Amino acid sequence: MDTEHKNIVNTLMTKSILKKTFSLREIEIFVKNIYFRKYKDKTQIIAEGEPAVFLMFIMSGKVRVSSQDCQLAILQEGDMFGESMFSNESSRMANVVTLEQTSVIVFTIEQYEKLIKNSPDIALKYKHFFESIYHYNKNKNDSFFHVDTTKYLALIAHNDMKESLVDFIKQNIELVNQFPLVATGTTGLILYKNTGLVLSKKVKSGPLGGDQAIGSMISTDNIRGVLFFRDPLSSHPHHADIEALGRLCDVYQIPFATNPSTAKAVLTYLIHTFSENIHTFNPTLEKYNQQQNNIIK
Numbered sequence: 001m002d003t004e005h006k007n008i009v010n011t012l013m014t015k016s017i018l019k020k021t022f023s024l025r026e027i028e029i030f031v032k033n034i035y036f037r038k039y040k041d042k043t044q045i046i047a048e049g050e051p052a053v054f055l056m057f058i059m060s061g062k063v064r065v066s067s068q069d070c071q072l073a074i075l076q077e078g079d080m081f082g083e084s085m086f087s088n089e090s091s092r093m094a095n096v097v098t099l100e101q102t103s104v105i106v107f108t109i110e111q112y113e114k115l116i117k118n119s120p121d122i123a124l125k126y127k128h129f130f131e132s133i134y135h136y137n138k139n140k141n142d143s144f145f146h147v148d149t150t151k152y153l154a155l156i157a158h159n160d161m162k163e164s165l166v167d168f169i170k171q172n173i174e175l176v177n178q179f180p181l182v183a184t185g186t187t188g189l190i191l192y193k194n195t196g197l198v199l200s201k202k203v204k205s206g207p208l209g210g211d212q213a214i215g216s217m218i219s220t221d222n223i224r225g226v227l228f229f230r231d232p233l234s235s236h237p238h239h240a241d242i243e244a245l246g247r248l249c250d251v252y253q254i255p256f257a258t259n260p261s262t263a264k265a266v267l268t269y270l271i272h273t274f275s276e277n278i279h280t281f282n283p284t285l286e287k288y289n290q291q292q293n294n295i296i297k
Contacts (some may be wrong), residue, residue, distance in 0.1 A: 004036065005031050005032075007059075008031050008034070008036075008059065008105055009024070009027055009028055009031050011057075011059055011077065011078055012027050012030075012031070012057060012078070013027055014078075015077055015078025016057055016078040016079070016080060017078075017079075017080060017133070018030075018129075021125075021129055022125070022126075022129075026122050026125070029115070029118075029119055029122055030107070030115075030122075030126065031105070033107065033111040033112070033114055033115045034105040034106060034107050034111065035105070035106050035111075036059075036103065036104075036105055036106075037103070037104055037105075037106050038101070038102070038103045038104075039061075039098045039101070039102045039103075039104070040098070040101060041098055041099070041100050041101055041102075042097065042098060042099075043097065043098045043102075044095065044096070044097045045063065045096045045097065045098065045104075046081070046082060046092050046094070046095060046096040047092060047095055048067055048092050048093065048094050048095045049091055049092055050091065050092050051090060051091060051092075052082065052084040052085040052087065052089075052090045052091055052092050053085060053090075053108060053109050054082055054085060054106050054107060054108040054109070055080060055081065055082035055083050055085050055086075055106075055107050055130065056080065056081055056082050056104040056105065056106055056107070057078065057079070057080050057104060057105050057107075058075055058076060058077055058078065058079050058080075058081075058102060058103075058104055059077065059103045059104060059105060060077055060101075060102065060103045061076070061077075061098060061099075061100050061101055061102025061103060062074060062075065062076045062098070062099040062100050062102065063075050063076075063081070063096050063097060063098050063099060063102060064096070064097050064098075064099055065081060065094050065095070065096050066094060066095050066097070067093065067094040067095065067141065072094055072141060074099070075096075080133070081096055082096075083130045083131075083133045083134045083137065084134055084138075085109065085112075085130070086127060086130040086131045086134055087131070087134045087138075093137070093138060093141060094141070112126075112127075148220075148222055149222075150180050150200065150201075150222060151180070151221070151222060151223065151224040152179070152180045152181060152182040152200060152201060152217065152222060152223055152224060153176070153179035153180070153181055153182070153223075153224055153225050153226075153227070153270065154181075154182050154183070154214050154217070154223055154225070154226040154227065154228070155169075155176075155181060155182070155183040155184075155187060155188075155191065155227050156183065156184050156187060156206065156210070156211070156214065156226065156227070156228040156229070157187050157228070157229040158206075158229065158230055158231035158234070159231070160231045160234065161229035161230065161231050162186075162187060162190055162229075164229050164260060165187070165191070165227070165229045166190065166191060166194045166195060167260075168227075168229075168260045168263055168264075169191055169194075169195045169197055170194070170195050172264070172267060173195060173196075173197065175267050175268075175271055176197065176267065177197070178271065179224065179270070180200040180201070181197065181198075181199045181200050181201070182199060182200065182201040182202065182203065182214070182217070182223075183199055183202060183203075184202075184203050184204065184205055184206050184210030184211065184213075184214065185203075185204060185205025185206060185208070185210055186205065188202045206241065206242070207241075209241075211241035211242055211244070211245045212241055212244070212245075214226065214245060215241075215244055215245050215248045218245075218248045218249065218252050218254055219248065219252070221252075223254055224254075224255075224270060225254060225255040225256070225257070225266050225267075225269075225270045226245070226249055226254060226255070226256045226257070227257050227263045227266065227267070228242075228245070228256065228257070228258055229258065229259060229260070229263070230242065230258045230259075255269060255270060
């Protein structure tokens with residue numbers, strides 16, 4: 001084995017994911033079935049959706065893995081990509097672009113077939129290994145890109161208003177239970193203990209970012225309505241978050257109730273429109289979106 005191949009074996013034995021599963025001999029046999037390649041900076045090595053006919057290990061340099069305009073990983077010496085070669089679909093899950101001059105070793109389908117002929121047991125072991133890596137990364141990517149299409153009813157209450165919210169829920173438990181529910185902080189636990197109400201989702205307490213979390217859900221079209229029993233006679237450390245939440249409800253035309261009387265009206269409205277896919281037109285929002293599109297163009 002020449003010096004170059006010895007250096008590749010050393011990199012795979014010390015820095016790659018192979019070192020935990022394969023022996024020195026098995027890695028040496030693998031290296032006999034690869035070839036070396038170099039890429040310039042900002043070169044696309046893999047394009048999402050194209051046929052997967054090889055996998056690679058990085059010997060030097062750095063690459064970015066991305067999909068749908070989102071960065072999934074930065075890979076460097078010893079890291080592997082292209083394991084979708086061993087998937088049933090045999091198509092690429094992501095784009096891979098070099099961030100600097102990068103050298104890699106390449107293992108192709110043809111080389112795998114050669115490995116099967118010469119060392120079938122070792123070839124099968126590599127196949128199972130790369131398949132497991134593929135499924136792990138696919139599940140991770142699916143989780144990353146998962147889109148929650150649920151539309152929740154948000155339940156929020158300041159400390160001095162939690163009792164009022166509990167009373168409201170008790171009086172309207174059958175109506176409220178018709179919706180997937182999300183609540184902030186201890187509100188969900190208090191509601192469960194006092195009314196038996198079970199949440200579909202829970203976020204942090206308001207001062208710790210819960211109001212912002214609900215606001216984020218509004219922007220992703222995951223909130224159907226907000227019942228926020230606010231305490232009008234006390235100051236709050238997260239007043240800016242409270243204001244921002246109300247502003248987002250106005251932007252996206254989300255029914256927003258701040259006391260029991262308006263909450264009953266909002267709840268009644270939501271019940272009547274629950275099965276309807278109603279989108280209230282907001283001309284201000286449409287105008288803003290058009291302005292942003294013009295800036296992008």
